[in-house]
Amino acid sequence: MNDTLQFPFYAKLSSILLILISFSFIFFIGKDIMTPVLMAFLFAVLLLPVFTFLNGRLKFPRHIAAAICVLLFALFIAGILAFISYQVTDMANDFGTIKKNANAFLIEIHQFVKEKFQVSIGEQKKYIDNVTKDSVKNGSSTLGSALVSISDLLFNCTIIPIYTxxxxxxxxxxxxxxxxxxxxxxxQTLKDILCQIKVSINNYIVGLIFEMIVVSVLTGIGLWIVGIKYFILLGLITGILNLIPYIGILIAGIITALASLTGTSETSILLSILLVNVVVQLIDNNLLVPLIINSKVEINAFVSIIGIIVGGAAAGISGMFLAIPLLAILKIIFDRIESLEPWGYLMGNHMPKKFTWRLKKLKVEN
Known part of the structure; x- marks a missing residue:
């Protein structure tokens, strides 16, 4: 006797949407707790092959193998941060030159606005002073938010390795x-889901690292060609910030433009930097992302953009970073559960060759 209950479509749809909304709401109100846990989960999946090798092949105890994995990962991150810190310290020695070139560049902008829009330099400075005064009034709240963000960052840097x-x-x-x-x-279905999740997340994170390296190298070469002094540092920063969807490359462009003032204040250099960023982004979006990222997670661009926007609204930059792997996990689960398979297909990037509705003509007899 089959005791399985059959629900109508609208009941199934309502249940699925209610579950997704409930999970989203729980994540939103508990993002400070859930975000480091999910980040640690991704890092643990990435380190799992190393852990399996140490524990299975070399017969290290579980605790020691796990500690070695986390330590190696922490040393890798620390090495990158140390290199960036060293280069930033070197760049700070050119602060006087940056200030001088920035003033010269601002004078050129004031002159351009005066000639094209008939706004005097005095009126422009008056407007900037008013904006600055408003920023100073809100400075205390901004400083408080910055301190809270720094404390949260330090807490996450401590707790994520522990969770991992x-x-x-x-x-x-x-x-x-x-x-x-x-x-x-x-x-068996559970085993397939877990194995596919491990492979998908591993491929995705490895693909991100490879994309970061390629973007860093291409940006560094481009900046070196146009004559930027700290092209290695700026290329690396661009590659790292490119991991943050959409806004990362904008932040990297601003940092590169400011760093270019160590050498000259000419507008042509800024245009060259803009051209380098545009060319690298075209290569990244049209070649690297389809071949390296989308092929690993099999999520279509429409769902990816919505997921990134929702993740950013729920948990900021961390939510944007976590959006794609979480969507990939959901798709893997949906694809292997018969009642949820249509949702997995909706999230995928499978393009049918052609689909047409065939409707039979109905003849009404009098």
Whole structure:
């Protein structure tokens, strides 16, 4: 006897939407807790092959293998930050030159506005002074927000490695928990889902790292050609910030433009920097992202953009970074559950060759 209940379509649709909205709301109100946990989960999946090698092949105890993995990852991040800090310190020595060239560049802008829009330099400075005064009035709240952000960053830098370590040593414990939630006949499906999630996230993060390296190299070469002094540092910063969808490249462009003032205040240099960023972004968006990123997660651009916007609204930059891997996990789950398979297809990037509706003509007999 089949005891499975069959619900109408509108009931299934309402249930799915209610579950998604509930999860989104829980993530929104608990983003300060959930964000580091999800980041640690991604890092743990990335480090899982190293952990398996140390624990399985070399017979290291679980705790020691997990600690080595986290330590190696932390040293890698620390090495990148140390290099950036060293280069930034070197750049600070040119602060006087940057200030001088910035003043010269501002004078050129004032003169351009005066000639093209008939606005005197005195009126322009008056407007800037008014804007500056408004910014100073809000300075205390801005400073407080900055201090809170720094404290949150320091807390996350401490707690994420701990979470990553715990995910690695309790990996089998979590898998057994999931196995206990579902019936034995569905264990193979669960195994397929977990294996595919591991492969998808690994490929995605490795693809991001490769994309970061390529963007850094291309940007560095372009800046070197146009004569920017700190082209290695600026290329690396551009590659790292490019991991933040949409807004990262804008921030990198502003930083590069400011750094270019160490050498000259000519407008042509800024236009050259803009051209380098545009060319690199065209290569990234039309070649690297389709081949490296989209091919790994198989999420179409429409769903990706919506997910990034929702992630940014819910948890800021961290939410934007987590949006794509979370969508990939959802798609893997949807594809392997029959009732949710249409939603997995909707999220995918499969393009049918042609689809036409064939409607039969109805003849009404009198």
């Amino acid at each position: 370590f715990l995910f690695l040593i309790y990996k089998d414990h979590f898998i057994l928990f999931l196995a206990k939630l579902i019936s034995k006949e569905n264990h």
